[in-house]
Ligand SMILES: Nc1ncnc2c1ncn2[C@@H]1O[C@H](COP(=O)(O)OP(=O)(O)OP(=O)(O)O)[C@@H](O)[C@H]1O
């Protein structure tokens with residue numbers, strides 16, 4: 001296995017695993033840093049305190065000896081010994097000593113500074129080491145030092161040189177075992193070890209529980225997604241009220257998306273059902289006519305011609321229907337429009353002239369703005385023709401009004417042109433105005449069927465206008481009929 005893949009396998013990828021790793025790493029780091037800081041400061045603080053008191057102790061010893069002695073070395077040693085004895089020495093307290101170079105050492109424990117007799121159970125090596133340590137202690141070193149004391153472990157020592165009036169000088173020293181400080185540091189280590197393990201365990205438990213809580217909604221979401229993927233659009237993501245705000249927002253968006261998907265599927269299903277129904281009707285008529293023809297013994301020429309006319313009518317209905325369906329299917333694609341610059345001042349009158357040849361009505365071209373728009377002339381003509389045909393269908397011959405105008409709309413925002421197709425027919429009731437643009441919608445199916453409509457005309461108008469970046473709506477014309485308003489970017 002390649003090292004990269006091995007690494008990615010070892011890296012925990014689950015939300016919970018990541019959270020645990022992050023929290024535990026953070027807690028461990030924090031405890032380690034805190035420990036290092038406390039451990040070091042404890043040691044340094046205690047050593048400083050010890051140093052201050054040792055210095056004072058050595059100073060007092062020097063003063064006491066200076067006062068008591070007569071300046072000769074023997075009396076210095078006696079005075080020092082008396083002072084040291086009077087202070088007493090037990091483990092953990094201060095050890096006083098005075099060193100008179102070449103003369104001797106005075107201390108409540110002079111044996112620390114010299115040769116040792118064999119102790120019980122001590123090896124010769126140990127003996128030699130202790131003797132060596134004793135000799136080292138006996139050598140005067142001014143200032144602070146840390147040395148091993150025989151049988152005492154590490155000692156902190158302060159020594160100062162004291163000059164007497166007689167010209168004699170000696171070293172006054174104080175020492176204390178560092179064991180107390182070591183013990184304090186050890187205590188810190190122990191507390192941190194216990195606290196660290198506890199914090200580690202708590203962090204682990206916390207990360208585990210939080211991870212579970214955080215990933216629960218996501219697991220639920222993936223369950224729902226899997227169900228949806230399996231074809232069931234009904235499940236929704238219900239999260240408990242105490243879920244975090246971001247996840248609630250996500251769940252709402254998710255549910256909204258599912259609602260829209262379900263609605264889209266439903267309308268798709270209805271569309272296919274309507275389309276099949278519309279396609280089946282002419283096919284049934286054609287089959288019936290053919291059966292009728294085939295069933296008659298002797299067929300008159302007139303009968304054949306009548307049947308042919310009927311069948312031709314159904315075939316053109318079918319052709320129109322499939323053409324319309326094709327337009328609607330294409331309206332979502334990128335190459336639906338072939339735009340070019342289009343001057344409305346000539347385009348609209350020509351279109352209305354062509355339309356006026358198809359029916360006997362009062363065709364009117366009102367005010368047309370001198371404006372050029374970017375549009376697909378074939379599609380735009382198809383949309384306006386659909387509106388014109390509807391106006392023809394819902395007005396009476398010979399002088400039902402079929403009018404068109406195009407005016408510029410100025411206001412804030414980009415310039416727009418408003419094309420209005422109006423008639424003086426029955427109009428569309430206000431409550432139906434939003435529905436007439438739906439596919440296969442017919443306000444009065446029986447009448448529309450008679451006029452040959454499938455209810456796709458206005459859906460096509462809407463698709464074409466929206467593809468141009470415009471909008472379409474219907475309102476009541478001043479004449480009481482319908483007025484369709486197409487608004488396009490100019
Ligand atoms: N000018 C109008 N006056 C009154 N009602 C109208 C007018 N235009 C459309 N409608 C109503 O809106 C419905 C939908 O119109 P649309 O053009 O989409 O379908 P259609 O004309 O019935 O069929 P198609 O256009 O597919 O041949 C019509 O059935 C009709 O009820």
Ligand SMILES: [Mg+2]
Nearest residue numbers: 390453457458
């Ligand atoms: Mg129509």
